[in-house]
């Protein structure tokens with residue numbers, strides 16, 4: 001069986017990198033949604049949410065880079081065009097959201113979808129003993145679980 005540079009069979013590495021590329025596409029849409037919300041937010045909660053969304057997109061930038069570099073380690077090419085992102089993402093681009101509660105719900109829904117995908121990839125990686133991706137997904141799962149809790153608390157849910 002052909003193995004790649006980090007000792008995984010090419011077939012297993014390809015299955016994982018396809019899933020990671022779809023997660024990367026979602027993450028880029030999530031990132032751009034956060035930027036739009038950061039820019040367009042209006043109202044009494046402007047200062048809190050404007051800076052909260054900035055914090056989230058700065059964290060998203062780091063995650064985007066980690067996912068893309070993981071795909072390279074697996075021997076594939078990360079998606080790197082807007083076209084690839086919009087064609088492969090599950091998440092929808094959100095436009096013209098200005099209201100506080102609605103904007104938090106967008107972030108919450110995006111995070112819930114990403115959490116589902118991260119869990120699927122975690123399982124796939126575990127099935128083939130791919131510790132590196134599993135560990136990355138484990139961190140991502142904890143990160144989103146914590147923020148989903150906090151955003152829900154903010155919404156009073």
Ligand SMILES: [Fe+2]
Nearest residue numbers: 038039050054
């Ligand atoms: Fe800004």
